[in-house]
Amino acid sequence: MEFDEVLRRRRMVRTYDPDRPVPPEIVDKLVKHALRAPSAGFSQGWGFLVLQSPEDRALYWSSTTDSGAEADSWLQRMSSAPLIIVALSNKSVYLERYAQPDKGWEDRAESHWPVPYWDIDTGFAALLIHLTAVNEGLGSLFFGIPPEKIASFRAAFGVPEEFMPVGALTVGYKAEDKRSPSLRRGHRPVDEVVHHGRWNA
Template identity: 55%
Template sequence: MEFRDVVRRRRMVRRYGPDPVDPAVVDRMLEHAQRAPNAGFSQGWAFLVLDTPADVARFWESTGADPDTHNAWLDGMRTAPVVIVPLACKAAYLDRYAEPDKGWTDRDETRWPVPYWYVDTGMAALLVLQTAVDEGLGACFFGIPAEHVDGFRAAFDVPADHTPIGAITVGHRVADAGAAGSPARRERRDNVVHRGRW
């Protein structure tokens, strides 16, 4: 698929077919994610892959989705056979930039104009989404509710220095993808590019 088609076809898919996702495709998504830009080649990210029914069910339970609770969004999202959780590690960046070739002598995070550990992990997540499209699959990035992050950590033994930036469901697209979502209700903004000056 041409890159321009990958970009144009990428959208959040919230309901999936019953077929499993080829593990080799999941591996390609993760390989591509690890090619994302990252400050100082810090590589301060990790990816938790949940691809068994038991692990996927534990993900939903640990993030507050009661098995008896039903709504269109949740029922559709729970059809995904794979969940990938990208995690950011701030310590990897602070450590990397305290190394001699970076010129800083401490791990003071006030030097960072924005938290690049989240930015870079977000770019890695986008490569997962784009690879899904290129492979003919669907995917959806969404947030883990703040009040359930500790439960998620406990359920999967996530180290304290790794923060989930969200989660990505992956699966085979279905013809009926559910509600059209925000793009059907809102126009795409065309006033976001400024040339020369604002």
Template identity: 60%
Template sequence: MEFADLVRRRRMIRNYDERPVDPAAVDRMLENALHAPSAGFSQGWAFLRLDTADDVARFWAASTPPGQGVDAWSEGLRRAPVVIVPMSSKQAYLDRYAEPDKGWTDRDEKRWPAPYWDIDTGMASLLILLTVVDEDLGACFFGIPPERVPAFREAFGVPATFDPIGAITVGHRAPDRRSPSLKRGRRGLDDVVHRGHWGGPLDHQRSRGS
């Protein structure tokens, strides 16, 4: 598949059938994730691979608020036979940048203009999502409710030094209703690209259609 086609086909899939996913395909997703960029080559990420029915059920039990059960939002997602939970380690980055070639021995978080541990893990997650498309499968990235993170940690023995940035369901696509959010439409280049200067003459020319 051409890369441009792969990018255009990527979308969040919220409904799956119950066919199993080839474990080799999941291997490729995770192998590709390791090629994401990371500040200082810190590679402070980890991926929890849940690909048995018991493990997937435990994930949903741990990440669902008590009493909520299966709702319209999660019903289709729960049919996915694979869940991958990408996690970031801030400590790995603070430790890496305290090494002699970086020299930030105070480990002060204020030195960081943005939480690169989360950003890098997010980029690794995108490589998983793109690999999913290349495998002719579907995936959805979504968040774990913050109040459910302790239960998730306990259920899977996740150490305190790693934080889940979300979860990715993977499976064979089934007919899916379009998300209401898509009614917003995709923003165009002229809406998001500012060349040379934000709000400069070029932007004004574009807004007038010249």
């Protein structure tokens, strides 16, 4: 698929065909493409938890959500996805990388970082998973884990403390979906968000 077409087709999909698993070669491609994301200092401080079995997926939903979701809710529809990939960042990898001689931040202070690049870079990697899914004819959705559920998620899957879940992606073959009401807002006009030379020019 041409890149322009991938971008045209890209959207967040919340309903999946539960009877069509994602082929292993595509799962492999999704993760390998994530590793092509840029990272500050080529630190690559990320990790990906791939959940495919019904047991693992059920454990994910039970550890990250409250029971009793309405049958027609977006969360209930999303749980039909045959694949979940959780993208996690590791700040300590970046602090160690930038303490090396070619960078020189030996104090490992977070204050050197104007924004948390470990999270940004992991977000880039998640976007590559999302776009690869679209390119392979699949649907995908990126969403967050509620802060109050991170501890139960960690415990359920044995995730080390240094890894922070930045978000998760559901992936699968699209089923008939409901359009999000948010889409009625439309895209913001280019001239509202793009500024050339000076912000107010």
